[in-house]
Amino acid sequence: MERFTLFSLFVLLIPCLCFAEVASTVVPDESDDLLISQVVSDSEDHILNAEHHFSLFKSKYGKTYATQEEHDLRFSVFKANLRRAKRHQLLDPSAVHGVTQFSDITPAEFRRNFLGLKRRLNLPAHAQKAPILPTNNLPTDFDWREQGAVTSVKNQGFCGSCWAFSATGALEGAHFLATGKLVGLSEQQLVDCDHECDPEYDDACDSGCNGGLMNSAFEYALKAGGLQSEEDYPYTGRDRGHCKFDKHKIAASVYNFSVVSVDEDQVAANLVKNGPLAVGINAAYMQTYMGGVSCPFICGNYLDHGVLLVGYGSAAYAPLRFKEKPYWIIKNSWGRGWGKKGYYHLCRGPRAHNLCGIDSMVSTVVAVHKNK
Numbered sequence: 024m025e026r027f028t029l030f031s032l033f034v035l036l037i038p039c040l041c042f043a044e045v046a047s048t049v050v051p052d053e054s055d056d057l058l059i060s061q062v063v064s065d066s067e068d069h070i071l072n073a074e075h076h077f078s079l080f081k082s083k084y085g086k087t088y089a090t091q092e093e094h095d096l097r098f099s100v101f102k103a104n105l106r107r108a109k110r111h112q113l114l115d116p117s118a119v120h121g122v123t124q125f126s127d128i129t130p131a132e133f134r135r136n137f138l139g140l141k142r143r144l145n146l147p148a149h150a151q152k153a154p155i156l157p158t159n160n161l162p163t164d165f166d167w168r169e170q171g172a173v174t175s176v177k178n179q180g181f182c183g184s185c186w187a188f189s190a191t192g193a194l195e196g197a198h199f200l201a202t203g204k205l206v207g208l209s210e211q212q213l214v215d216c217d218h219e220c221d222p223e224y225d226d227a228c229d230s231g232c233n234g235g236l237m238n239s240a241f242e243y244a245l246k247a248g249g250l251q252s253e254e255d256y257p258y259t260g261r262d263r264g265h266c267k268f269d270k271h272k273i274a275a276s277v278y279n280f281s282v283v284s285v286d287e288d289q290v291a292a293n294l295v296k297n298g299p300l301a302v303g304i305n306a307a308y309m310q311t312y313m314g315g316v317s318c319p320f321i322c323g324n325y326l327d328h329g330v331l332l333v334g335y336g337s338a339a340y341a342p343l344r345f346k347e348k349p350y351w352i353i354k355n356s357w358g359r360g361w362g363k364k365g366y367y368h369l370c371r372g373p374r375a376h377n378l379c380g381i382d383s384m385v386s387t388v389v390a391v392h393k394n395k
């Protein structure tokens with residue numbers, strides 16, 4: 024479902040054209056990349072100065088290509104992504120879009136290798152419905168990072184294991200709430216050992232780098248007894264290995280997990296009460312995202328990425344009329360070099376209407392209280 028009709032989109036784009044110049048003052052230290060956020064001109068290649076940006080990109084991210092053909096192919100993909108970043112900037116003026124570590128891959132390659140949320144129609148056997156919580160006394164700003172409930176940003180690498188990172192993030196937070204200890208948990212255990220399937224459709228199973236679901240991961244963790252620590256079972260980003268799970272080394276266990284109703288206030292209330300939440304999201308704007316609050320005029324509700332909701336803010340720093348924009352604080356798993364030190368800020372509030380599907384697949388988990 025689109026948020027606006029084509030007509031209102033047209034109307035909305037007009038103020039954005041003048042606004043784009045202001046956007047270049049948002050992040051002062053990335054002036055080169057911000058060239059892309061400037062207004063579209065007729066002579067695109069000249070304005071984009073694609074070759075210059077491509078060399079900067081290659082040196083910044085240490086990219087080398089095996090053959091000249093590969094290099095030329097990547098350069099043409101890079102140019103297409105510069106144009107895409109520019110379109111994203113127009114559709115999403117309160118964020119900054121430009122060159123990222125994903126600028127030399129196509130959107131299809133991006134979806135295949137760096138996302139990894141599967142479709143599944145039925146909930147696992149032990150998933151419950153989260154009870155409706157009171158929402159009248161919620162804080163205006165809230166951030167689990169300030170309470171020490173969030174581990175540092177991780178990197179899923181070239182592997183569609185987002186679902187595993189989203190699930191460990193939620194259990195890390197729940198475990199912290201239950202025990203007062205923050206322990207990084209093992210995504211690799213989920214990648215190697217969790218093959219939970221939809222009770223009715225055998226082809227919808229958690230399958231390592233080929234995708235999975237957070238709810239299924241909680242189901243697995245519940246049945247297996249828990250997850251080992253990151254330290255004991257470190258991440259390799261490969262899914263060819265066999266399961267090395269050791270029951271005697273469980274670091275955190277799931278007590279119960281439940282699905283939050285599709286309602287922004289319930290999402291906020293569950294976040295504040297139970298800790299960081301595992302959420303699905305449409306990642307369409309994330310390939311080019313560099314900072315600011317992402318508030319695209321159009322964003323699909325199709326969920327293709329699993330991330331961790333850790334907090335929200337009432338008013339983002341953004342130029343002019345975007346000053347009061349409320350936003351979610353979302354932990355991603357693409358390293359600290361992506362986005363806002365590894366985080367994504369996405370618009371929330373009554374006018375955001377479940378933007379990019381953020382309220383559609385939200386799970387909360389409670390950890391077993393252990394005195395370890």
Ligand SMILES: *[C@@H]1O[C@H](CO)[C@@H](O)[C@H](O)[C@H]1NC(C)=O
Pocket residue numbers: 151152153154278279280281389
């Ligand atoms: C999960 O467990 C917690 C702690 O006992 C409890 O408060 C909560 O209601 C449970 N969730 C559901 C959906 O039953």
